Amino acid sequence: MAGIEDLGVGIGWRPEIDLTVERLPGVDFVEVVAENLHIGHLPESVALLLERGVPVLPHAVSLSLGGADEVDLHRVEHLGAVAEAVGAPMVSDHVCFVRAGGLDSGHLMPVPRTRDALDVLVANVKLAQANLPVPLALENVAALLEWPDGELSEGQFLAELVERTDCWLLVDVANLYANARNIGTDPERFLDEIPLERLAYVHVAGGEQHGDIYHDTHAHAVLPEVLEVLDELCSRVSPPGVLLERDDNYPSDAEIEAELAAIRAVVDKHRG
Amino acid sequence: MVTPTTSRATVLSPEEIGFLTAGPGRAAETALARLLDAGVVRVARDGRVSPVHQSGGGVTVVETRMLGRLTKPVQFGQVVQASANSLEMRVLQQGLRERKLIRNPRPRMRLWWIFLVIGSFLGLAALTEPTLLVGTAALFGASWWSFGARPVTRAGRAALEGVTGDDRVLTVALHGFRGRVGGRNVGDLFELPQSVVNTVPRKNRKRTDNDGAGYGSCGSGCGSSSCGSSGCSSGSSSCGGGGCGGGGGGD
Ligand SMILES: [Fe+2]
Numbered sequence: 118m119a120g121i122e123d124l125g126v127g128i129g130w131r132p133e134i135d136l137t138v139e140r141l142p143g144v145d146f147v148e149v150v151a152e153n154l155h156i157g158h159l160p161e162s163v164a165l166l167l168e169r170g171v172p173v174l175p176h177a178v179s180l181s182l183g184g185a186d187e188v189d190l191h192r193v194e195h196l197g198a199v200a201e202a203v204g205a206p207m208v209s210d211h212v213c214f215v216r217a218g219g220l221d222s223g224h225l226m227p228v229p230r231t232r233d234a235l236d237v238l239v240a241n242v243k244l245a246q247a248n249l250p251v252p253l254a255l256e257n258v259a260a261l262l263e264w265p266d267g268e269l270s271e272g273q274f275l276a277e278l279v280e281r282t283d284c285w286l287l288v289d290v291a292n293l294y295a296n297a298r299n300i301g302t303d304p305e306r307f308l309d310e311i312p313l314e315r316l317a318y319v320h321v322a323g324g325e326q327h328g329d330i331y332h333d334t335h336a337h338a339v340l341p342e343v344l345e346v347l348d349e350l351c352s353r354v355s356p357p358g359v360l361l362e363r364d365d366n367y368p369s370d371a372e373i374e375a376e377l378a379a380i381r382a383v384v385d386k387h388r389g
Numbered sequence: 390m391v392t393p394t395t396s397r398a399t400v401l402s403p404e405e406i407g408f409l410t411a412g413p414g415r416a417a418e419t420a421l422a423r424l425l426d427a428g429v430v431r432v433a434r435d436g437r438v439s440p441v442h443q444s445g446g447g448v449t450v451v452e453t454r455m456l457g458r459l460t461k462p463v464q465f466g467q468v469v470q471a472s473a474n475s476l477e478m479r480v481l482q483q484g485l486r487e488r489k490l491i492r493n494p495r496p497r498m499r500l501w502w503i504f505l506v507i508g509s510f511l512g513l514a515a516l517t518e519p520t521l522l523v524g525t526a527a528l529f530g531a532s533w534w535s536f537g538a539r540p541v542t543r544a545g546r547a548a549l550e551g552v553t554g555d556d557r558v559l560t561v562a563l564h565g566f567r568g569r570v571g572g573r574n575v576g577d578l579f580e581l582p583q584s585v586v587n588t589v590p591r592k593n594r595k596r597t598d599n600d601g602a603g604y605g606s607c608g609s610g611c612g613s614s615s616c617g618s619s620g621c622s623s624g625s626s627s628c629g630g631g632g633c634g635g636g637g638g639g640d
Contacts, residue, residue: 132433132434132435132437133431133433133437133439133462134431134433135433135434135435136431136432136433136434136580136582137431140580160434161434162434366442366443367431367439367441367442368441368442368443368444369428369441369442369444370428370431371428
C-alpha cells in the first residue's frame, strides 16, 4: 500500500493529551478515533500535526462489521470523510460487532469463528470497502470468552478474511496477549497463520491482571509480556508502524515517552 | 524549587508571594503553576486541566485542594477561580494576616480630600482661636481614615523586596500567567496556548468593600505596592490606571 510503508512509532491522539502528543519526541504518526472527529472542524492539535507532516490515521470503533445487522453506511461515509479530511492513506476498525438487534453492546464483541459468521463479515467488509476512499485495515480484538462451535482458529479466520476481501490487518499485540491469558490462544500460532505481508501496522497497549483475568484497559502501563509478543512479531516481519494506545489514567510525558522508546527499541532490534 | 527568603529574612512560599503581589487569584495561579511545573497536572489545548496519573500530590493545602477538585477535567480558569475562593485560600490569607504582612484594607472614599481641605481651613482659623484645634485634628483623622489603606502592610511590601522570578513558578507569582516578562508571555514558559491563558479571569477593577478574599474582588491582577514599574508587566492592564491604588482592591 503506497504511503504507509514506514509509519514508524506512533501514539493514539486523545484530546486530554493533545499538547503532550504535540511536544513528545519520537511521535512519527498518530491515530484518531474517527467517531470523535467532526468534518470541517478538526481539532487544532490535529491540524497542527498535519501541518508538521505527521500522518494521521482514522480508527473507527462503531462500524460493527462482524454483526448481522445491516452496515450503517452513514458511519462508513463519516470514516471516509475523516480519512479525506486528514489525508490518511488508510482507515481501520475491528473484527467485531458492537450492535445487535438495534442494541449497542458498548464493547467490541468477538465474532463467532464459524464459516457462516465469516461470510457475513466478508460481505460487510466488502460493502464498507466499496464506500471508502482508502484501504481498510481490520484489528483483532481482545475476547473474554469464545463462542462455541468455532470452526477456525483466529489466525485462520483472519487469513481467510484477508484472502476474500483484500483488506489489511491491524494486529494488536496486547489483544493477542490478553487472549492468550484469558482464553488460552497461542500468539505464535496466530502470527504463523496470518498473512504478515498484509500487515498495516501494530497496536501496543497496557492492561492489568485482576485475579485470573487480564484486562486490556489501555489505562495502565504496557507489560513486558506484551512487548515480548511485539518482539515475536518483529522477528517475523518488520511492521510498517507500531502505535501505543492509551485511553485513560494518562501518565506523565516522561512515562509515555519511555513507553514509546521501549516500543522503538523492540522494532529497531530486528531492523539491525 | 527553593522557598524564597526575602531580603528581610521573611520566608514566603511562592503562593504567599503570589498573594502579596496580587491577591488570592494570583496565589491560586501560583499553586497551579507549581503543580504544572512538578508534572502533577497537565493541560489540554481546550484548556481542561487533569491530574497526571500517579504523579504525586500537592505540597500545600491549596494545591491539595486544587487537585482534589480534579476528579474530572476542569477548565484552567475555573481551577484558578475555585482555588481563589476556597477555604484553604482563606487559611493562607489568615496566616499572612497573623504575620502582619496583610491587613483588612479600607477602601478609599471618593471625597476623602474634603476632610483635608476643611481641616486645613480650620487649622488656619485655629491660629486665632486655639479651641478649633480639636476639630482640626478630628478632620485630619477623618481624612486619613477615608483615604483608605492598602491590604499589604509595610512589612508585607518589605518581605516582597528582592523577590525575583528565578523560576517559572515565581514568575507566575509575580506576573501571573497572563503577564509578560522580557517580551515573552509567561504562559509560554509552560507551553500553554494563549487561548488557555486567557481563561484566567482578568482582575475585576471595581473596588469592593470586602477584604479581598473573593476572587472577583481582585482576581489575578491588582494588588499591592508591587504594581510599580516592573511589578506588573502583564500588559493586561491589571495594574494600570490606578486599579490598585491605596484602596481596598488588592488583598
Ligand atoms: Fe487496539
